[in-house]
Amino acid sequence: MNCPSDWPEPIVRVQSLSDTGVFPDRYIKPPTQRPTPISSNSDQATHTNIPIIDFQGLDDDHLRATTLSQISEACRDWGFFQVVNHGVSPGLMDRNQEVWRQFFHLPMELKQAYANSPKTYEGYGSRLGVEKGAILDWSDYYFLHYLPLCLKDQDKWPALPGYARQVIDEYGKEVVKLCGRILKILSLNLGLEQDFLQKGFGGEDIGACLRVNFYPKCPQPDLTLGLSSHSDPGGMTVLLPDQHVAGLQVRKDDTWITVKPAPHAFIVNIGDQIQVLSNATYKSVEHRVIVNPAKERLSLAFFYNPKSDIAIEPAKELVTPERPALYPPMTFNEYRLYIRLNGPRGKSQVDSLKSPRK
């Protein structure tokens, strides 16, 4: 099955609803999915943060082993961590966030020129999934490709503000480098050759794309979500969160922990494809986004993915008689279709893949 070439019903920009103060019923989540009011949050949810790891330690002979084990623990216990001193220039991070903020504040007619379709998702969008009448999330987004180069098409990137394409491009190059570095660390931590995950992702032919999420102010933040609970379908995500407004929540057992971003940190998380390649030594973790009545929020999710048409399956080195392969081989193209058709649905897809235990 393919994605249809058009949306099942006219697209409504959440930003336009926000500007006029309208809150249609179709953004109301069922009671069990609504955000928990802060007052009834557990102590754990209020006081805990995901681990923060200083990558400077990797270049220090005395600290390297400790830093590697901090990363290993974060991958096993959380599936999420923040990274500081990661090597990407803070100025470039700020400029990129500013470019996107300006883009989302352009007049609607200019943005509509980039309207996307479910066929490729590239461009300016306002929904994930193509089910007619589905309950929607309170966000707009922009999706674009960096890699493979055959999919990189700067004509599909915003031309405004004037220096946008250059900044977006520079940002992509830097974050691709960081992702390569993190994959090496994860491979070593899994007891594999340092190039294992990169090779497993398809070597030079990996995918890299950006989804810029724009969460407008919301008149009814207790009834809806900016992004419903999901795990990321790809390999690994490097998120640049809004520097001023919190909103990302990570599931820890049965509690939702609100991430408190450190200045100029990236938030890194394991995607479903690393769960499969590592035979579930590392697991992708559910996360979601809550919205705010007084402030908009902007985040940049950079997805580092396997080549779309090679089979992804558990590393032979991590498959033993005691721990047989948990997942059958599948290409990322086939895998990604599920979220593109159905929208975000927790971890239902990767969980449903599990081969019966032999």
Ligand code: OGA
């Ligand atoms: C995503 C995501 C979190 C955020 O885009 O997949 O989880 O904070 N974004 O916007």
Ligand code: NI
């Ligand atoms: Ni996500």
